[in-house]
Amino acid sequence: MSSSELLTPFGAPMLKHFLFEPGWRNLNQGSFGTYPAPVRDALRKFQDANEARPDAFFRWELPKGLDVSRAAVAKLLHVPTEECVFVKNATTGVNTVLRNLLFKEGDVIVYFATVYGAIEKTIVSLSEMTPVRGLKVEYRYPISDDELVRRFEETVTKAKADGLNVRVAVFDTVVSNPGIRFPFEELVRVCKEQGVLSLIDGAHGIGQIPLDLGKLQPDFFTSNCHKWLFTPRGCAVLYVPLRNQHLIRTTLPTSWGFIPDPNSPATQPSVLPSGRNPKSAFELLFQFVATGDDTPYLCVPAALEFRQTVCGGEDRIYEYMENLAREAGDVVSLALGTEVLQEPGLKPGEVSRQRQCAMATVRLPLAVSDHDSTTRTAYPVLKTTDALAAIDWMQAVMANKYKTLAPIFLHGGWLWVRLSAQIYLEKSDFEWLGGVLKVLCEKVGNREMDEESRGDV
Known part of the structure; x- marks a missing residue:
């Protein structure tokens, strides 16, 4: 069997190698990482040898x-x-x-x-x-x-x-x-x-x-x-x-x-x-x-053998993740009516150096200020304490109800969400996430956060 025959297409087909619970969309590789079954097998082998x-x-x-x-x-x-x-x-x-x-x-x-x-x-x-x-x-x-x-x-x-x-x-x-x-x-x-x-x-x-x-x-x-x-x-x-x-x-x-x-x-x-x-x-x-x-x-x-034989090597992985992160940021920001974080003043067609990685950061339509604010937004401006409570609520609902999580954080007077691209994800995963985030932002903005929907995570 040639090396090309061992390759698995990126996106949903790659999920067969990973260990996720059925229905869980792992959109947060950046926080804790994860590893495929062949690496799990290697780990168990070494642990067994140790014992x-x-x-x-x-x-x-x-x-x-x-x-x-x-x-x-x-x-x-x-x-x-x-x-x-x-x-x-x-x-x-x-x-x-x-x-x-x-x-x-x-x-x-x-x-x-x-x-x-x-x-x-x-x-x-x-x-x-x-x-x-x-x-x-x-x-x-x-x-x-x-x-x-x-x-x-x-x-x-x-x-x-x-x-x-x-x-x-x-x-x-x-x-x-x-x-x-x-x-x-x-x-x-x-x-x-x-x-x-x-x-x-x-x-x-x-x-x-x-x-x-x-x-x-x-x-x-x-x-x-x-x-x-x-x-x-x-x-x-x-x-x-x-x-x-x-x-x-x-x-x-x-x-x-x-x-x-x-x-x-x-x-x-x-x-x-x-x-x-x-x-x-x-x-x-x-x-x-x-x-x-x-x-x-x-x-x-x-891990390196998996990345070479199943994924096609480092360069192929980097290219897919960077391109997917760019798509992810664009589709989520479009769904929310906001923008992707990048350096200011880019000309049309100019590539963002700051987005040349596997993560993207998108602004949520939720402004935060403890003082009188002139920020124009579809929703009332949140106080910091309310914003922190909203972060906790949104992340818990994502995990409990939607079986996913994308970190939300406060920066520069707004709430933002961080997206992690990975070889087992594709554009449709982030299109779906954009809809989820839109619903959650509407509930926060309209003061409709519901403890029951938060669930027990």
Whole structure:
């Protein structure tokens, strides 16, 4: 059988490979991801091997399997294997980097207003426990990439003029909310010019957009494999180039691979292999991080094999998802009489760079303000507390009554919905969603939210 004969058409035919409950439309790949049956089978195989011989598995089989998976993910990112390790999720990856850096008085971490909430909380936590403080680049969408980069440069320049040391900048590949592609390539360039460490939170990166870290050369990068690459949860890659590996001396939690300072007191000998082991201290650091289920890490080769043999390869997947996300945004915005979020001032026929990903963000016809507002909308303007209640109600009704969910959130004085394209979805799924959202918006706008229709989710 030729490789082309193994391919499954994208859209509804692809559903046969996935594990969804009958009738469930999975329109939110971006939050938690999912994986096909062949990857589930690989996961069960590794878990069974773990239970069959726990000691042998943890001591010898797991490290070998990790090396195979690290090589596979490194090839996809176009970097050496020794620069890639696994952590549980991108939040852990960002925390691992930031909590390894030694901060001094006057150090700052620059981040952006649309940063993932857990990462902002991480920066605040660090400011409570170390001399570092966070410096936020303020803005709201719609905004152009050029303006984002300009504001970043301006923030760094001003901080330096104020006598501060911009130690590291944290930014996304694709923002979580709104779901929009970020100018991470240009920001890495600016960081290099400014002498600032670049830390890319690529939670929505690997498996959704092409990535060439060998060419880009950020200082640190982390990305969830379980969101878009079809591995089980939790599985994320952490990339640290050789030039920066000396900065990373502990995992979270600190475990047997800890690399102590030469002046630190002696501790118990490590349980990790020693002597003739060819791996670096950085690689061994992440080989065994406390006892847990690391079998999702071992499933990267199975996920990549599915993407190649059943889907036709990475480029084919990226193209389908980007085109579907564009269609999805257009049909939902048409149903609601609103617009898709993108950079302002695009000329007719000009392609939106911010929409070159597998997510689209559409404005709902529901404005939000706690003050007197002149915003023109078909419905009364919501107070923030009412808007938050409406978000909870709409998402619960979607899940309970309609067997789907698309995240709704507040940004820039409006409610928005984030759409995730995926290979098992097609345009008709989003045409259907547009009708559902229109009904829900009408009920919210007319103050007809019904607890009974919310149900018990």
